Amino acid sequence: xxxxxxxxxAVAIVVSVFASEAQAQSLYGIGHPATAAEIAGWNIDIGxxxxxxxxxxxxxxxxxxxxxxxxxxxxxxxGEGGLGDRLVxxxxxxxxxxPIRTVGSYWPYAPTLFDYIRRAMPQNAPQSLSxxxxxxxxxxxxxxxxxxxxxxxxxxxSLAAVNMPNRDRFVDDARPDVKK
Amino acid sequence: MxxxxxxxxxxxxxxxxxxxxxSAAVAGGTVMGAGASAVAETDNLPxxxxxxxxxxxxxxxxxxxxxxxxxxxGVVKNISKxxxxxxxxxxxxxxxxxxxxxTPNGLFYERHHGGVPTIDxxxxxxxxxxxxxxxxxxxxxxxxRFPSESRVHFLECSGNPGYSKPYGKTASDLVGLVSCxxxxxxxxxxxxxxxxxKPEAKWVVAEGADAAALTRSIPIEKCLEDAMLVYSQNGExxxxxxxxxxxLFLPGFEGNMSVKxxxxxxxxxxxxxSREETSKYTDLLPDGTAREFSFFMEAKSIITRPSGxxxxxxxxxxxxxxxxxxxxxxxxxxxxxxxxxxxxxDARLQEPVLTxxxxxxxxxxxxxxxPAVIQSRAIDETGYVQPTLSExxxxxxxxxxxxxxxxxxxxxxxxxxxxxxxx
Numbered sequence: 001x002x003x004x005x006x007x008x009x010a011v012a013i014v015v016s017v018f019a020s021e022a023q024a025q026s027l028y029g030i031g032h033p034a035t036a037a038e039i040a041g042w043n044i045d046i047g048x049x050x051x052x053x054x055x056x057x058x059x060x061x062x063x064x065x066x067x068x069x070x071x072x073x074x075x076x077x078x079g080e081g082g083l084g085d086r087l088v089x090x091x092x093x094x095x096x097x098x099p100i101r102t103v104g105s106y107w108p109y110a111p112t113l114f115d116y117i118r119r120a121m122p123q124n125a126p127q128s129l130s131x132x133x134x135x136x137x138x139x140x141x142x143x144x145x146x147x148x149x150x151x152x153x154x155x156x157x158s159l160a161a162v163n164m165p166n167r168d169r170f171v172d173d174a175r176p177d178v179k180k
Numbered sequence: 181m182x183x184x185x186x187x188x189x190x191x192x193x194x195x196x197x198x199x200x201x202x203s204a205a206v207a208g209g210t211v212m213g214a215g216a217s218a219v220a221e222t223d224n225l226p227x228x229x230x231x232x233x234x235x236x237x238x239x240x241x242x243x244x245x246x247x248x249x250x251x252x253x254g255v256v257k258n259i260s261k262x263x264x265x266x267x268x269x270x271x272x273x274x275x276x277x278x279x280x281x282x283t284p285n286g287l288f289y290e291r292h293h294g295g296v297p298t299i300d301x302x303x304x305x306x307x308x309x310x311x312x313x314x315x316x317x318x319x320x321x322x323x324x325r326f327p328s329e330s331r332v333h334f335l336e337c338s339g340n341p342g343y344s345k346p347y348g349k350t351a352s353d354l355v356g357l358v359s360c361x362x363x364x365x366x367x368x369x370x371x372x373x374x375x376x377x378k379p380e381a382k383w384v385v386a387e388g389a390d391a392a393a394l395t396r397s398i399p400i401e402k403c404l405e406d407a408m409l410v411y412s413q414n415g416e417x418x419x420x421x422x423x424x425x426x427x428l429f430l431p432g433f434e435g436n437m438s439v440k441x442x443x444x445x446x447x448x449x450x451x452x453x454s455r456e457e458t459s460k461y462t463d464l465l466p467d468g469t470a471r472e473f474s475f476f477m478e479a480k481s482i483i484t485r486p487s488g489x490x491x492x493x494x495x496x497x498x499x500x501x502x503x504x505x506x507x508x509x510x511x512x513x514x515x516x517x518x519x520x521x522x523x524x525x526d527a528r529l530q531e532p533v534l535t536x537x538x539x540x541x542x543x544x545x546x547x548x549x550x551p552a553v554i555q556s557r558a559i560d561e562t563g564y565v566q567p568t569l570s571e572x573x574x575x576x577x578x579x580x581x582x583x584x585x586x587x588x589x590x591x592x593x594x595x596x597x598x599x600x601x602x603x
Contacts, residue, residue, distance in 0.1 A: 026375070027370075033315065042307055046452075094468045107455075170458070
């Protein structure tokens with residue numbers, strides 16, 4: 001009797017362990033595990049707080065050279081725009097009838113600049129710039145907008161610390177905003 | 181559309197020169213209404229036997245995939261010839277040329293931010309990582325092993341159109357960045373469950389495998405509600421322009437969030453605040469604040485026939501027809517006014533009326549030959565009523581740019597010419 005009780009308890013434990021293990025497993029068993037190295041190679045997302053920014057740094061001076069070679073043909077020598085977006089100026093225009101939306105006047109977070117340049121620019125050869133070049137171009141564009149000094153060099157920490165003037169001007173979606 | 185004849189078109193197989201009666205038929209391209217068809221002096225009309233009955237046609241296999249009739253060669257995507265650049269650009273569906281609610285794949289609107297990549301599906305992978313128990317990588321074969329489903333939904337670009345002049349001339353110019361298809365794939369919820377969501381998972385950052393590596397953050401609620409990973413559209417594999425071999429699909433949300441060429445899903449606690457959800461796709465208000473994460477496309481409709489660029493060739497019977505849709509669910513009613521907004525009457529809705537899908541509406545109408553302004557307004561199942569442009573401008577201003585769901589009235593002149601009444 002006692003032996004049978006022990007057996008049934010043991011069976012119950014085995015079943016419950018198996019069940020909870022099954023819950024922790026995938027239902028279909030489709031796909032294969034992604035390794036840390038595979039994820040690190042593909043995950044290029046930079047948070048607004050600068051999380052996941054890589055090591056390294058780049059100076060405004062180096063950024064000026066990279067910009068002239070890689071960016072100016074579309075964005076203009078001083079970031080004034082052309083085939084590509086205007087990148088510079090417009091501060092103080094956002095609440096006016098003719099807003100000029102640029103990195104300096106509109107973008108809320110500086111780390112987004114690194115994220116976007118690295119993933120998508122230059123348009124003819126995205127993901128071709130080194131991390132140092134991306135830091136440098138980011139620094140140069142921020143300098144053109146008066147947001148970092150001409151002798152600045154930016155790294156993960158200092159890029160995340162740049163105070164973007166329009167940061168607090170984003171609000172939740174309030175639609176439906178026309179009610180009948 | 182009704183027939184448009186090119187008098188010297190050899191490719192159409194005409195050996196005889198066709199003479200068109202009435203120059204309006206040629207000028208308008210699309211001709212409508214009683215007595216409006218381009219009647220040609222030809223030996224192919226009664227009582228004669230048409231020439232295409234007197235010899236065999238093209239043999240089986242002459243078109244292994246198939247293409248529209250050469251007489252329909254004018255029905256193509258509406259692509260501006262004056263774009264600043266064509267790598268990040270859009271092309272519109274010719275809405276006024278289409279019937280029903282399904283957009284043919286070749287005419288589905290396009291918007292891409294770094295060109296259209298050519299992706300070998302055997303070398304394509306979807307990575308799912310972040311706040312999950314088991315980070316996973318899927319091949320296309322893997323994804324096709326999951327239980328599949330098909331649903332009909334519209335897709336609409338968030339800027340369709342803007343708020344400032346010049347406004348477009350045709351239905352396609354105005355709102356041609358909307359299309360509708362049957363999508364087949366796997367529920368995103370199933371795939372997320374396969375990896376196991378951690379409790380702090382609140383957003384999923386989706387990334388495309390294009391040259392823009394386009395990135396948008398999707399709230400987890402949407403991912404678990406009705407989001408799909410799509411590999412087929414209208415029965416065939418996605419076209420490259422629509423994300424081949426894999427795209428995200430978010431019913432009712434602004435189009436660019438349905439990330440094409442999907443390669444990565446990053447489960448996170450907060451949005452990534454990518455360029456495409458801060459610098460772009462935010463709605464600037466007159467006071468200088470900007471709405472962010474404005475996902476839904478609100479209820480909208482447009483009359484596609486008669487519409488801008490077309491012509492009513494004679495008074496008498498004309499069917500008014502168009503499309504309505506809402507990102508918040510089903511279309512409940514569509515009202516039509518034929519007297520410049522003084523009175524409204526219900527249009528008939530064509531079944532099926534599907535959630536977050538185009539709905540076709542129709543109203544029989546007798547035109548008395550006098551100038552008229554016709555317009556439609558949609559009411560969705562939440563009770564929301566499609567607003568006028570002036571109502572929207574009063575709240576949002578001209579710099580809002582996205583999510584314009586205004587009523588677009590058409591003016592019909594005494595000679596039958598149809599133009600944008602707000603232009």
